[in-house]
Amino acid sequence: MSELLDGLLRFSRVGRQDLQWETFELQDAFSQACDILFSGRAPDGVEIRVSSPQTIVGDFACVREILMNLISNAIKYNDRDEKWIEVGQVEYLDSPFKDCSEYGNNVIYVRDNGIGIDERYRDQVFEIFRRLHQHNQYGGGSGAGLTIVRRIVERHGGKVVVQPGRSESGKQEGTTFFVGWEPGL
Incomplete structure (x- = not known):
């Protein structure tokens, strides 16, 4: 129950705080995110890399x-x-946002080799407290994380898109999330 309340509080906070627009290095945000998540060191068996x-x-x-x-x-x-995770930045033309030239290179992606998200659930994963698995599978969680991601991106005036990955044999494998918005200082 406390996980649900914590998720709801985080979701609520995202909608109220003023955005502090600034120019910064994606590498710095990535490094701080990893420091908070892992105390600076990725878990064993996980390779996390930053591309471009x-x-x-x-x-x-x-x-x-x-x-x-x-x-x-x-x-x-x-x-x-x-496991591997790749975080990077791409030009809008190399993303699902081909019609959004105003995004420029303000497009981030996070790609992994995990279990993937079936195309049928691409929109449902962004619903608050929506989990596609039993609560005791894959480490639990409140189901608020992707809703918070979408809310943050929308507050920036942008979009978030999930693309399921495929192995060479055509099997569902991995996921790529693209987030992009117009740089608006």
């Missing part, structure tokens, strides 16, 4: 929160012995 980090414009604390939620989910929903 650049400057980004947004609220630093909010971007850090986005990364924390997406990275922790990528670890939680992965039953492989060797």
